[in-house]
Amino acid sequence: MTRTxxxxxxxxxxxxPEVIAEANRVLDxxxxxxxxxxxxxxxxxxAERYLATGETLPEAEQAAIAEHDAILFGAVGGxxxxxxxxxxxxxxxxxxxxxxxxxHYVNLRPCALYPGVESTLKDPGEVDFxxxxxxxxxxxxxxxxxxxxxTAAEVATEVSVNTAYGIExxxxxxxxxxxxxxxxxxxxxxxxxxxxxxxxxxxxxxEAVAAEHPEIAVDYLHVDAATIFMVxxxxxxxxxxxxxxxxxxxxxxxxxxxxxxxxxxxxxxxPDGTFPSMFEPVHGSAPDIxxxxxxxxxxxxxxxxxxxxxxxxxxxxxxxxxxxxxxxxARGGAKRSTADIGAAVIAQLxxxxx
Amino acid sequence: MTRTxxxxxxxxxxxxPEVIAEANRVLDxxxxxxxxxxxxxxxxxxAERYLATGETLPEAEQAAIAEHDAILFGAVGGxxxxxxxxxxxxxxxxxxxxxxxxxHYVNLRPCALYPGVESTLKDPGEVDFxxxxxxxxxxxxxxxxxxxxxTAAEVATEVSVNTAYGIExxxxxxxxxxxxxxxxxxxxxxxxxxxxxxxxxxxxxxEAVAAEHPEIAVDYLHVDAATIFMVxxxxxxxxxxxxxxxxxxxxxxxxxxxxxxxxxxxxxxxPDGTFPSMFEPVHGSAPDIxxxxxxxxxxxxxxxxxxxxxxxxxxxxxxxxxxxxxxxxARGGAKRSTADIGAAVIAQLxxxxx
Ligand SMILES: CC(C)[C@H](C(=O)O)[C@@H](O)C(=O)O
Ligand SMILES: CC(C)[C@H](C(=O)O)[C@@H](O)C(=O)O
Numbered sequence: 229m230t231r232t233x234x235x236x237x238x239x240x241x242x243x244x245p246e247v248i249a250e251a252n253r254v255l256d257x258x259x260x261x262x263x264x265x266x267x268x269x270x271x272x273x274x275a276e277r278y279l280a281t282g283e284t285l286p287e288a289e290q291a292a293i294a295e296h297d298a299i300l301f302g303a304v305g306g307x308x309x310x311x312x313x314x315x316x317x318x319x320x321x322x323x324x325x326x327x328x329x330x331x332h333y334v335n336l337r338p339c340a341l342y343p344g345v346e347s348t349l350k351d352p353g354e355v356d357f358x359x360x361x362x363x364x365x366x367x368x369x370x371x372x373x374x375x376x377x378x379t380a381a382e383v384a385t386e387v388s389v390n391t392a393y394g395i396e397x398x399x400x401x402x403x404x405x406x407x408x409x410x411x412x413x414x415x416x417x418x419x420x421x422x423x424x425x426x427x428x429x430x431x432x433x434x435e436a437v438a439a440e441h442p443e444i445a446v447d448y449l450h451v452d453a454a455t456i457f458m459v460x461x462x463x464x465x466x467x468x469x470x471x472x473x474x475x476x477x478x479x480x481x482x483x484x485x486x487x488x489x490x491x492x493x494x495x496x497x498x499p500d501g502t503f504p505s506m507f508e509p510v511h512g513s514a515p516d517i518x519x520x521x522x523x524x525x526x527x528x529x530x531x532x533x534x535x536x537x538x539x540x541x542x543x544x545x546x547x548x549x550x551x552x553x554x555x556x557x558a559r560g561g562a563k564r565s566t567a568d569i570g571a572a573v574i575a576q577l578x579x580x581x582x
Numbered sequence: 583m584t585r586t587x588x589x590x591x592x593x594x595x596x597x598x599p600e601v602i603a604e605a606n607r608v609l610d611x612x613x614x615x616x617x618x619x620x621x622x623x624x625x626x627x628x629a630e631r632y633l634a635t636g637e638t639l640p641e642a643e644q645a646a647i648a649e650h651d652a653i654l655f656g657a658v659g660g661x662x663x664x665x666x667x668x669x670x671x672x673x674x675x676x677x678x679x680x681x682x683x684x685x686h687y688v689n690l691r692p693c694a695l696y697p698g699v700e701s702t703l704k705d706p707g708e709v710d711f712x713x714x715x716x717x718x719x720x721x722x723x724x725x726x727x728x729x730x731x732x733t734a735a736e737v738a739t740e741v742s743v744n745t746a747y748g749i750e751x752x753x754x755x756x757x758x759x760x761x762x763x764x765x766x767x768x769x770x771x772x773x774x775x776x777x778x779x780x781x782x783x784x785x786x787x788x789e790a791v792a793a794e795h796p797e798i799a800v801d802y803l804h805v806d807a808a809t810i811f812m813v814x815x816x817x818x819x820x821x822x823x824x825x826x827x828x829x830x831x832x833x834x835x836x837x838x839x840x841x842x843x844x845x846x847x848x849x850x851x852x853p854d855g856t857f858p859s860m861f862e863p864v865h866g867s868a869p870d871i872x873x874x875x876x877x878x879x880x881x882x883x884x885x886x887x888x889x890x891x892x893x894x895x896x897x898x899x900x901x902x903x904x905x906x907x908x909x910x911x912a913r914g915g916a917k918r919s920t921a922d923i924g925a926a927v928i929a930q931l932x933x934x935x936x
Contacts (some may be wrong), residue, residue, distance in 0.1 A: 308802075319775040348813050350704045367721075367742070372779045382746035382785040388721070392736035419827070421673040425726045429738040448662075452834035459702050459813055459838045473773070477831060480806035484813045 232265050233539060236296035236504065240272040241318075241568075242513025243523035244302025249299060250525035250570030251532040254551075256572045258544045259537070264337035269296065273308030274513070275318050284321035290329065298535050299326070301496075301508035302472035302528065307515045320370065327363050332496035333394065335363035335472075336534065337479040337510060339462075341483060344557035345487035347372040349459060355486050356464035360402040361475025364497055366426075368472040390426040390471070393435045401499060403441050403551060413445045413466035414438075415419050417454045417474055430471070455481060462486075483510050487556075490523070493530030495538060507535040521565035529573055543581065551576035586619050587893060590650035590858065595628040595672075596867030597877035597920075600657025604879035605654060605886040606926030608905075612685045612890070613897045623650065628867070629660030629672050638675035644683065648857060652889050653680070655862035656882065661869045665745060674724065681717050684857035687748065689717035689826075690888065691833040691864060693816075698911035699841035703811035703813060709840050711819035714756040714830025717850055719748040720780075722826040744780040744825070749787045755853060756823035757795050759930050763869055767799045768792075769818035769826055771808045784825070809835060816840075835862050841910075844877070847884035849892060861889040875919035897935065905930035 237252070239245035255266060271289055280286055286541045292298060297511060304322055306313045327335070341347055341355035368558065371387035399416075406414040416434045420427030431448075438446045457464055458481050483492030492510035509527030517523060530552060536545035554576040555569070564572070591606065592930045593599035609620060625643055632638055647653060658676055662668045681689070695701055695709035725741035760768040770788045775782030785802075792800045805810065809846075811818055812835050824832060838844030846864035863881030871877060884906060892897035908930040909923070918926070 233734060290790075317775065320778065324776070346704075348704060349704075350700075367740075368776055370778075372742070374779050377782070378786065380746050380750075382783055382786075383832060384744045384780040386721075386742040386744075386777045386780050388726070388740040388742070390738045390740075392734050396734075419830075421671065422678070422722055422827075422830075423726075423740045424671060424674065424724075425728050426738040426740050428728060428731070429736055432732065432736075452830050455809065455831055455835040456838040456843060459835065460842075473776075476773075476776075477806050477809055480734060481809040481813065481835070484810040488814075508865055 230263050230265050232267050233298065234296040234457075235266050235268045236299045237268050238273050238294045238299060238301045238547060239270065240302040240304040240513060241276050241306060242303055242515040242518040243292060244304065244513055245521050246518070246521065246566045247525040247528035248300060248302040248510060250566060251528040253546060254529050254573055255532050256574050258548050259541075259576055261580050262541075262544065264541060273322055274304035275313055275316070278316050278318060279306070279312055283524040284316065284318060284570050285325055291446070293326070294330070296504045298537065299504050299506035299538060301506050301513060303509065303513040305513040305515070320359060321376070324368060326506060327496050330506065331351060331498045331500070332363045332506060333398050334495075334499055335361035336495040336497055337361060337475070338493065338534075339479070339482035339486040341486050342491070342553050342556045344559060345491070347485055347487060349462070349485055352485060353461070353463035357462070357464045357482075358405065358467055359475055359479050360405065360467060360469045361479060362394065362398045362470070362472050363500050364472075365389050365391060387472075388423070388426060390432060392429060392430055395430055396437070399433050399437050399469055402467055403437050403444060406467040407441060409466055409468040414442055415447050415449055415454075415465055417449050417451050417467050417468055417470040417478065419451050419474070422451065426471070451478070456477060458482060459485060471496035479510060489527070491526050491530065492535055495531065495534040497538060505535070505538055507531040507538075514556045521567060523566050523567050525570050526556070526573075529570070547578050547580070548573070550578055584617050584619050586621050587621050587652065587799055588650040590620045590647045590653045591622050591624045592627050592655045593624065594867060595660060596628055596657060596869040596872040598628070598658065598759065598867055599881040600872070600875065600920045601863060601877050601882035602654060602656040604920060605882040607924050608883050609886050609926055612902050612931055613895075615893075615934050616898065618895060625674055628658035629667055629670070630719060632670050632672060633660070633666055638670065638672060639679055644680075647680070650683070650858045650908060652858050652893060653860035654886060654889065655860050656809055657863065657865060657867040659692040659867040659869070678722060680860060681850050684860065685852045685854070686717045686860060687752050688849075688851040688853055689715035689829060690849040691715060691829070691836070692853055692888075693833070693836035693840040695840050696795060696845070696907050696910045698913060699840055701841060703816070703839055706839060706925055707815070707817035709816045711816070711836075712759065712821055713829055713833050713836060713915070714752060714759065714821060715824045716748065716752045716824070716826050718826075719743050719745060720826035726867040740879070742777070742780060744783055746783060746787060750791070751783055753787050753791050756796060756821055757791050760798050760821040761795060764821040766797055769801050769803055769808075769819055769822050771803050771805050771822055771824040771832065773805050773828070775804065780825070793810040808832060812836060814838060833864060843881070845880050845884065847881050849885065849888040850891060859889070859892050861892075876920060877920050879920050879924050880910070880927075883924070901932050901934070902927070904932055
């Protein structure tokens, strides 16, 4: 009985295609001999596509992507400052559009410091936490505008929109994750002393859900204080739940302390399964090093592992992670090409359990 | 010819009074034998005052504070979670109210790693930059509200308000600072790919002011990327200019990498001089260690030095900083009381130039 998984692949720009190629190779290797068959459709989207055709995300393509079981996403974005991209907003028009339209309300970003990986911190301790970033509202809502643009009297607003509906579902998801982890700890992060309106909504909901989970130790940090703990005592974190913008900031920082952004993986998850979830490395398209086999595909490979979890192939996901762990421990300071790292991870894949 | 400086002192809560006591001792010592005389008025404001009287910042007191040349501010805030403070918002009603009403549009936060100070980073390099945080608008405007609060249909908004007027004056200030520094480098930080409205206003203004300053090397970072550089390569920064919320986050992080938040000083500056500027350590009131002489007064002392700069006593400001530098280099791992550190800084004060 084979199961066909329809996978939409969006390699994107810059190093995106290189790292996605390795993630795909690892996926093929880890699924070989199992019951799953991947059926891939590639979508050529991003800054390059925009430059070639003026299109960002045509409706028909979005509809086609929606027919898939999951999306593997590389990175999008052209050379910073490219004047031809001035009018484009690939991030809002493509990446965020997919996150919003496909209701990826759980933006899952694990952070671990694997054995053998150097941290930028002198004494990081045990780092193993996961950030649950709200993915569909907050300051990312896109509301706001400019009045009298270009004049001395210009006013620009950004409206952060936060709903009980949106907060409750992501907070519940974070509590369930925390309940399944050994330390059973949840830290929610906001800036309630300043953003008093949305802060009150978050607080009310976290407290209500916490009351249903007496087994979970809950604490709160202002986002500014959270950055301090992130660099001074990251081992205090287990599950973090926070809003879209704070999550964006904290997860880049988490990536930097957890062995670098080259290892930071993520899943943009629609837990209901109404829409395909999307799995992407946290890093960007890094056009400056593109096409040279310099990029580390580990974040893309670990993102594929989160995808395997999501699709119910937990054993295979764990095999990928264990291969990455083994590779990282063996890596040392050697410079290897993107493809070398992909091959090394494949070589470390534990055999499929009989 | 003596000059009388009218200083409003707001020691505040928790460790505030302890650290402000040392800052005041250092001020007296450094000004002794000079032409300035400090005339202090103490204002008892903060969570304790609120608990005692229900008042946060009575109008008459605010008017009295406004009559001073400068404000020395400790820290405010009660024990987190104190139910009696639930209805209070000391931060918004006192600290932010002073910043906004006194038009402290330049929130100046230097970050340096002094010799002898341990960093949390393995290899920090030379850290010596200053963050110019906008202080009077952005997401701190307080606009927004809650609709259907307490129900499942609740919606909370936060409106970030950004004006050309507000951005231009702080950007100009940051460029002037950068022009006076040897490296002549300015990094502006925002999240222009997501907060497109305010991002466009910031970008337009930074580009216009940059055109008047060809001597300054300008670069841009998204706030999430800025946190990565802050922990991986902080020496790349010279002057950072950013909005109120990003500045809040980045300066706590900067404090953490620059030897800890116990050293992070700040000035809330109204460069026009229409209102008194306010000088405060970045740290909070830390009620858990209050009254035990455990707090490091260095941040408060360095904030007093920024105040001396602002009041035109540059030489005395530099004497304080040089005393702090000497004390930090001599400190080692010894545990000293708050008052011990104040005394040690005073002992290190270089003599007044003849
Ligand atoms: C590219 C950008 C829109 C995106 C975000 O802000 O979410 C990125 O920084 C991320 O974290 O995935
Ligand atoms: C206490 C709080 C309102 C304040 C801020 O957010 O500005 C503090 O974090 C700071 O950085 O001075």
